[in-house]
Amino acid sequence: MHALNVPLEARSYPVLIGRGLVGRAEILAPYIDGRQVLVVTDEVVAQLWLKPLRAALSDYEVALHVLPSGEDQKSLETLTTVFDVLAENHFNRDVTVLALGGGVIGDLAGFAAACWQRGVGFIQVPTTLLSQVDAAVGGKTAVNIPAGKNLVGAFHQPNAVIADIATLSTLGRKEYCAGLGEIIKYGLGLDAGLFEWLESNMDAVLDREPEALERVIYWCCALKAAVVAEDERETGRRALLNLGHSFGHAIEAGISYGSWLHGEAVAAGLFMATELAARLGMVDRELVGRVEALLEAAGLPTRPPPIGGARLRSMMSMDKKISSGQLRLVLPEGLGRSRVRADVPDADLDAVLALADGP
Amino acid sequence: MHALNVPLEARSYPVLIGRGLVGRAEILAPYIDGRQVLVVTDEVVAQLWLKPLRAALSDYEVALHVLPSGEDQKSLETLTTVFDVLAENHFNRDVTVLALGGGVIGDLAGFAAACWQRGVGFIQVPTTLLSQVDAAVGGKTAVNIPAGKNLVGAFHQPNAVIADIATLSTLGRKEYCAGLGEIIKYGLGLDAGLFEWLESNMDAVLDREPEALERVIYWCCALKAAVVAEDERETGRRALLNLGHSFGHAIEAGISYGSWLHGEAVAAGLFMATELAARLGMVDRELVGRVEALLEAAGLPTRPPPIGGARLRSMMSMDKKISSGQLRLVLPEGLGRSRVRADVPDADLDAVLALADGP
Numbered sequence: 001m002h003a004l005n006v007p008l009e010a011r012s013y014p015v016l017i018g019r020g021l022v023g024r025a026e027i028l029a030p031y032i033d034g035r036q037v038l039v040v041t042d043e044v045v046a047q048l049w050l051k052p053l054r055a056a057l058s059d060y061e062v063a064l065h066v067l068p069s070g071e072d073q074k075s076l077e078t079l080t081t082v083f084d085v086l087a088e089n090h091f092n093r094d095v096t097v098l099a100l101g102g103g104v105i106g107d108l109a110g111f112a113a114a115c116w117q118r119g120v121g122f123i124q125v126p127t128t129l130l131s132q133v134d135a136a137v138g139g140k141t142a143v144n145i146p147a148g149k150n151l152v153g154a155f156h157q158p159n160a161v162i163a164d165i166a167t168l169s170t171l172g173r174k175e176y177c178a179g180l181g182e183i184i185k186y187g188l189g190l191d192a193g194l195f196e197w198l199e200s201n202m203d204a205v206l207d208r209e210p211e212a213l214e215r216v217i218y219w220c221c222a223l224k225a226a227v228v229a230e231d232e233r234e235t236g237r238r239a240l241l242n243l244g245h246s247f248g249h250a251i252e253a254g255i256s257y258g259s260w261l262h263g264e265a266v267a268a269g270l271f272m273a274t275e276l277a278a279r280l281g282m283v284d285r286e287l288v289g290r291v292e293a294l295l296e297a298a299g300l301p302t303r304p305p306p307i308g309g310a311r312l313r314s315m316m317s318m319d320k321k322i323s324s325g326q327l328r329l330v331l332p333e334g335l336g337r338s339r340v341r342a343d344v345p346d347a348d349l350d351a352v353l354a355l356a357d358g359p
Numbered sequence: 360m361h362a363l364n365v366p367l368e369a370r371s372y373p374v375l376i377g378r379g380l381v382g383r384a385e386i387l388a389p390y391i392d393g394r395q396v397l398v399v400t401d402e403v404v405a406q407l408w409l410k411p412l413r414a415a416l417s418d419y420e421v422a423l424h425v426l427p428s429g430e431d432q433k434s435l436e437t438l439t440t441v442f443d444v445l446a447e448n449h450f451n452r453d454v455t456v457l458a459l460g461g462g463v464i465g466d467l468a469g470f471a472a473a474c475w476q477r478g479v480g481f482i483q484v485p486t487t488l489l490s491q492v493d494a495a496v497g498g499k500t501a502v503n504i505p506a507g508k509n510l511v512g513a514f515h516q517p518n519a520v521i522a523d524i525a526t527l528s529t530l531g532r533k534e535y536c537a538g539l540g541e542i543i544k545y546g547l548g549l550d551a552g553l554f555e556w557l558e559s560n561m562d563a564v565l566d567r568e569p570e571a572l573e574r575v576i577y578w579c580c581a582l583k584a585a586v587v588a589e590d591e592r593e594t595g596r597r598a599l600l601n602l603g604h605s606f607g608h609a610i611e612a613g614i615s616y617g618s619w620l621h622g623e624a625v626a627a628g629l630f631m632a633t634e635l636a637a638r639l640g641m642v643d644r645e646l647v648g649r650v651e652a653l654l655e656a657a658g659l660p661t662r663p664p665p666i667g668g669a670r671l672r673s674m675m676s677m678d679k680k681i682s683s684g685q686l687r688l689v690l691p692e693g694l695g696r697s698r699v700r701a702d703v704p705d706a707d708l709d710a711v712l713a714l715a716d717g718p
Contacts, residue, residue, distance in 0.1 A: 076439055087506030118512045147446030153477045154513065
């Protein structure tokens with residue numbers, strides 16, 4: 001098992017990474033605040049992993065809230081049902097909410113924990129590659145509203161993140177590969193060594209070899225922990241974690257959420273961001289080829305769907321209007337480094353968006 | 360104008376107390392984060408105070424959300440309408456939410472500010488005596504759900520609290536006096552000097568003399584600021600601010616919320632807490648008489664409504680179940696001091712609850 005610390009003073013917490021952790025009482029116990037635990041999960045994950053988790057929680061008063069799978073559960077309506085279950089069970093300020101699932105479950109359950117009685121304890125047990133390397137670490141929680149994704153939420157750090165790599169063995173190939181999109185993001189934007197390691201070891205990662213998995217998950221979580229420790233509430237450096245995401249969000253919004261997985265949209269976004277950076281002279285054109293090759297090796301898309309550059313542009317403006325006054329793009333500047341640009345000329349942006357005009 | 364600081368390191372903020380502040384642009388401007396302001400208020404307050412506020416905000420992009428009056432607006436449903444207005448106006452992370460009204464508006468708008476884009480700026484402009492001395496200071500925000508009051512919320516400190524005593528001139532007598540219940544609470548529980556000053560100056564306070572008002576509001580806010588600075592998230596000393604509230608909440612729940620004002624229920628709760636403390640030998644019986652006399656001088660009830668001690672008891676158990684494992688009561692121990700007791704014998708508690716059996 002690997003362990004690392006997310007250093008946030010009084011709110012510091014560990015990320016534990018290993019095989020078979022979900023079923024081990026002694027791994028969970030130190031992070032449960034009182035005697036009451038609410039487990040929030042979805043139908044698919046419950047089928048696979050609830051039994052060992054419940055066995056590990058046999059000493060506690062456990063309530064269960066099993067939701068349908070899917071992004072549409074990240075809503076204020078579903079949030080209300082979590083509060084209802086907490087109230088029905090008379091769970092108080094000492095309850096610990098445990099999220100067993102992917103990013104949707106973690107974001108929803110974490111936001112419920114942030115709000116219940118003005119904040120209770122919370123444990124992340126992420127079961128997808130994407131949530132293990134990204135969503136579960138850093139304390140961002142949220143639900144979607146009709147006007148946009150993640151518009152309503154809280155920063156609420158968990159008591160612990162427990163990433164059990166055994167849960168990755170049951171992931172479908174498409175969903176597994178989507179997680180690799182975020183992993184490549186860390187390499188491209190923050191750590192040339194990780195990017196190069198992925199170039200040499202993609203086969204082992206794709207084969208889900210435990211050693212490679214533990215290593216790469218640890219690596220990504222350590223990178224994220226360092227950024228979050230420096231800028232918990234995203235007033236500065238944390239924005240770099242959004243490399244590829246402005247394009248990715250526009251893709252997701254432009255084709256209606258769900259037809260592409262988030263990590264797939266981010267993958268195409270990474271290629272587009274690198275292409276744009278090359279046009280602006282921030283990176284060598286050679287890097288565009290390396291990014292494209294690594295994404296392809298990971299089974300990920302490198303081009304946006306052919307929905308038209310104009311439509312992508314309008315989706316980016318929508319995002320911009322609601323989330324900040326000005327279009328700010330995170331772009332690579334060399335391998336393993338990135339920065340925010342608020343001054344990208346329209347012509348260069350449009351040239352990259354034209355990738356969505358189709359072949 | 361009086362000003363004091365609530366010292367919470369990076370989240371420190373001022374409480375400004377004076378006459379005619381609502382209409383002064385230079386008072387508000389330092390606490391507005393960007394160019395966008397959402398004003399949340401209710402119909403009654405809007406009629407009286409919106410015009411000067413809007414004039415003071417003429418340099419900003421202002422949206423307005425005017426709600427019906429009443430506690431039933433403190434709901435997840437109404438919260439959703441606040442998010443809708445923020446989204447419709449494309450308000451981003453730089454928006455400042457300004458709550459113009461009493462505790463209901465402050466709690467609701469503050470919680471909306473805590474959640475919008477994971478937290479935006481917030482200004483409290485309390486317009487009732489109760490919210491000026493209590494609800495607006497300290498960062499507690501919340502909504503009610505069917506299972507109970509304030510069960511869903513956040514700690515979200517405002518950028519500033521701006522208490523304009525001019526707004527108190529339009530309060531009805533009953534609502535004004537309800538605020539005196541919380542003021543007497545500060546004296547009884549935390550500051551003998553305040554209690555004695557109230558004994559000598561209740562006429563001036565009841566006449567709403569500006570000097571007396573500024574003085575007493577400043578005094579209460581300073582007491583609250585000191586407690587909040589020491590224990591922002593109510594893990595210890597902040598619980599003392601709940602003196603009279605366990606009984607008060609049981610009264611409010613027992614007669615269905617709204618027929619007694621919160622401050623009236625707290626007033627009866629203060630008498631009951633002092634009576635119980637006298638039975639337990641924590642205070643002299645003389646103090647029971649002084650508390651009764653001061654509450655009566657303030658036009659407040661000293662006895663619970665005749666709904667039966669058994670009903671009050673069941674309401675306290677309900678509160679207990681959902682908010683903590685054990686019945687914990689804040690009781691005075693001498694004038695100006697108080698502490699939490701978790702060991703009150705049933706017989707003594709029942710004897711005090713019997714006040715609700717009627718004459």
